[in-house]
Amino acid sequence: METFELKLAEQRGNIAVLEVAGYINNEGGEAIAKEAKRLVDDGVRSLLFDLRATRIINSIGISLLLEVLERLLEVRGTLAFCSLTPSIAKTFQIMGLAQYARIFPDRGAAIQGLDPTQ
Amino acid sequence: MSAMSDPMRVRVVLPRTARAELAAVQAVEDLGQRVAFPRDTLAEVKLAVVEACLNALEYGAGDVVVEFAVHLKNGGPWLEVAVVDHGPGFNPSRVPTPALEEKLRAPRKRGWGIELMRHLMDEVEISSRPGYTKVRMIRRWGGK
Numbered sequence A: 001m002e003t004f005e006l007k008l009a010e011q012r013g014n015i016a017v018l019e020v021a022g023y024i025n026n027e028g029g030e031a032i033a034k035e036a037k038r039l040v041d042d043g044v045r046s047l048l049f050d051l052r053a054t055r056i057i058n059s060i061g062i063s064l065l066l067e068v069l070e071r072l073l074e075v076r077g078t079l080a081f082c083s084l085t086p087s088i089a090k091t092f093q094i095m096g097l098a099q100y101a102r103i104f105p106d107r108g109a110a111i112q113g114l115d116p117t118q
Numbered sequence B: 001m002s003a004m005s006d007p008m009r010v011r012v013v014l015p016r017t018a019r020a021e022l023a024a025v026q027a028v029e030d031l032g033q034r035v036a037f038p039r040d041t042l043a044e045v046k047l048a049v050v051e052a053c054l055n056a057l058e059y060g061a062g063d064v065v066v067e068f069a070v071h072l073k074n075g076g077p078w079l080e081v082a083v084v085d086h087g088p089g090f091n092p093s094r095v096p097t098p099a100l101e102e103k104l105r106a107p108r109k110r111g112w113g114i115e116l117m118r119h120l121m122d123e124v125e126i127s128s129r130p131g132y133t134k135v136r137m138i139r140r141w142g143g144k
Helices: A025-039 A059-074 A086-097 A107-114 B021-034 B041-057 B101-104 B113-118
Strands: A005-012 A016-023 A046-053 A078-082 A102-104 B007-016 B064-071 B078-085 B121-130 B132-140
Touching: A005 A025, A005 B078, A005 B101, A016 A025, A016 A107, A016 B007, A025 A046, A025 A059, A046 A107, A046 B101, A059 A078, A059 B041, A086 B041, A102 A107, B007 B021, B007 B041, B021 B041, B021 B078, B041 B064, B041 B078, B041 B113, B041 B132, B101 B132, B113 B121, B113 B132
Parallel strands: A016 A046, A046 A078, A078 A102
Antiparallel strands: A005 A016, B007 B064, B064 B078, B078 B132, B121 B132
């Protein structure tokens, strides 16, 4: 149930798209943080998480996403999410994450929003 | 629906294993489907239940018991969840409300669980003393 998977789906210039599937808990959050750190260290400045296949997230997983956000803010980068379920969108809203991260309805809108030349 | 008992009750004892909280999530799904609770509402209940279970598993001791009741009468259906642990207890009024701006600067970025529960459920009551902590939450059909 809710098996976690993380996949680097696209990388265009300094934009990377990570597809996340399953439960974002401590283990999933750590995998995300590790991959995000690698990408940012490689020069990525816009990280888009496509959460289309994620239905459950917990506060430990969220705290690890905050580490990713903190790192991106340090390098003046952008954290973005797309395809959120209503409950996860509400969770991010409760936390105030929408003030720091960009949230898009789907990946196409996100890519266009992050890189208007596409 | 009238043939169902009122309330319908389910009791889950969480194992102390990784992802144990998902057993409670499954119970929410099963109960919610039986009374056709709206999917988005159920999804919010699941997130709140996960947070209550995580706290109980992390800070509690002994068995963590999750009791669900679906009430059909008195304006129902409405869902009641109680998560009980036997840890040292805590004073809920001393749990600070998290602020993202501060968390981003802090080394410890956790501490969102109770805040999320309070926003995702219609009612949250926490009673705690040494050896017994109970988080009782309610979500109504048309709530939040």
